[in-house]
Amino acid sequence: MQTVKQSLTKQPSDDTWLVPSFVDRHCHPLFAAREMAALDISHCRNLSELLEVLTQHLRANPELKWLDATAFDYAASQDFLATTLDTVSSQIPITLHSNDHHALWVNSAALRVAGLFEQVPDLSHGEIVVDASGAPSGLLLEWNAMKLVLDKQPTPSLEEDLAHLKRAQDKLRAAGISACSDAWIDPGMGEVYLEAARRKLLTMPVELWVRVSQENSYEQLSYMRELIALQQASEHSNLVKIAGIKIFLDGVLSAKSAWVLDSYQDGSFGSQIWHDSELLQLLRSLAEISPKLMPHFHAIGDAAVRQALDTIAVARAMNLWSTECRPVVAHAELVATADCSRFAELDVEVVISPQWLAKDTQEDNLREILQANVIERVGDFAQLVEANAHLTYGSDWPVSDPQPLRAIEVGVNHLMQRGYSPAQATKIMWRVCGPK
Numbered sequence: 001m002q003t004v005k006q007s008l009t010k011q012p013s014d015d016t017w018l019v020p021s022f023v024d025r026h027c028h029p030l031f032a033a034r035e036m037a038a039l040d041i042s043h044c045r046n047l048s049e050l051l052e053v054l055t056q057h058l059r060a061n062p063e064l065k066w067l068d069a070t071a072f073d074y075a076a077s078q079d080f081l082a083t084t085l086d087t088v089s090s091q092i093p094i095t096l097h098s099n100d101h102h103a104l105w106v107n108s109a110a111l112r113v114a115g116l117f118e119q120v121p122d123l124s125h126g127e128i129v130v131d132a133s134g135a136p137s138g139l140l141l142e143w144n145a146m147k148l149v150l151d152k153q154p155t156p157s158l159e160e161d162l163a164h165l166k167r168a169q170d171k172l173r174a175a176g177i178s179a180c181s182d183a184w185i186d187p188g189m190g191e192v193y194l195e196a197a198r199r200k201l202l203t204m205p206v207e208l209w210v211r212v213s214q215e216n217s218y219e220q221l222s223y224m225r226e227l228i229a230l231q232q233a234s235e236h237s238n239l240v241k242i243a244g245i246k247i248f249l250d251g252v253l254s255a256k257s258a259w260v261l262d263s264y265q266d267g268s269f270g271s272q273i274w275h276d277s278e279l280l281q282l283l284r285s286l287a288e289i290s291p292k293l294m295p296h297f298h299a300i301g302d303a304a305v306r307q308a309l310d311t312i313a314v315a316r317a318m319n320l321w322s323t324e325c326r327p328v329v330a331h332a333e334l335v336a337t338a339d340c341s342r343f344a345e346l347d348v349e350v351v352i353s354p355q356w357l358a359k360d361t362q363e364d365n366l367r368e369i370l371q372a373n374v375i376e377r378v379g380d381f382a383q384l385v386e387a388n389a390h391l392t393y394g395s396d397w398p399v400s401d402p403q404p405l406r407a408i409e410v411g412v413n414h415l416m417q418r419g420y421s422p423a424q425a426t427k428i429m430w431r432v433c434g435p436k
């Protein structure tokens, strides 16, 4: 408010500006910018085009040690075989990211460097797709499987990542975003933000959420402690806030890994990643570090959303958190009607991505995997508006572009289809996307 007042009382001059801006509460700027540096294959409409683009790129860059490209459409191929990509190169690892960011299509060289031909490990979540003989065929589903290969990829240097972060911030600012949350921080990434702040290269406030998985939760919480200590030791880090931890409670609808209450057409229910007791234990450990550190849940299916709410209810009852802090549930694509009122009761922030919801609800693919009565409920955030949930906007960039004005347009249309007047719908979307 102070800035607004000062701007209004000052005489207008060239250096006085008052413009509306937006907050992106869930995006992945560093990943997105790293991805912008990868080869763009999103325009390839079929397999032959795709193979041609990859081949030309290798020919033009003979020094390349690893070919990373993004993002392929699931319509690009029938079978996503490593042998198909081996026709481009059987020596240099090739990794192609899917456009929903939940699958990786790789060649044999990539499977080899990850040691997957010697042994296919059992995963608690995700899948290494195998052929009839049990050997990995070239498709890795969900992060636990994808990381087995991506961990072997040369990581960007700090200087490279600082350049990536600059490009990411430029893009966010150009879209009118003046603050953001990076909803997936792994070791090495938080340091990039802190170093950018130290060099005065950070141009907006950022919240960092450290990703925690079951396999490595102890190490990941230790990393968060280190990051907090680093931040406290730095004089220039007031734009960086270490907000808490990111926890995946399920996957995505398109891969049938979102955890749902009503089964998919094939009778499956998606994947539950955490047991309730483990989740609560994790939140206890987090609160021991600080009662101001919050969980940021990735929950897409209604069963995962319910688990997030149940866990938050227990944590609130135990007074684990400072009362002014809000836990976050991101995506919430499917929410059981009975759960809608619980967001306001438990004071939970729900981050929605209208562009992503629009894409998912139009997706023909969903018609083939979800039951008809469930499809109607996908992305119905109007019921959350009715229930007074604290809704905010997150682009989930690079999954969708950080364009809050486009998100407002999509959201307004969505609400108007559900009976809201244009004025009401615009007001709601403005409230969702604007600064809080």
Ligand SMILES: [Zn+2]
Pocket (backbone or CB within 6 Å): 026, 027, 028, 183, 396
């Ligand atoms: Zn995300």
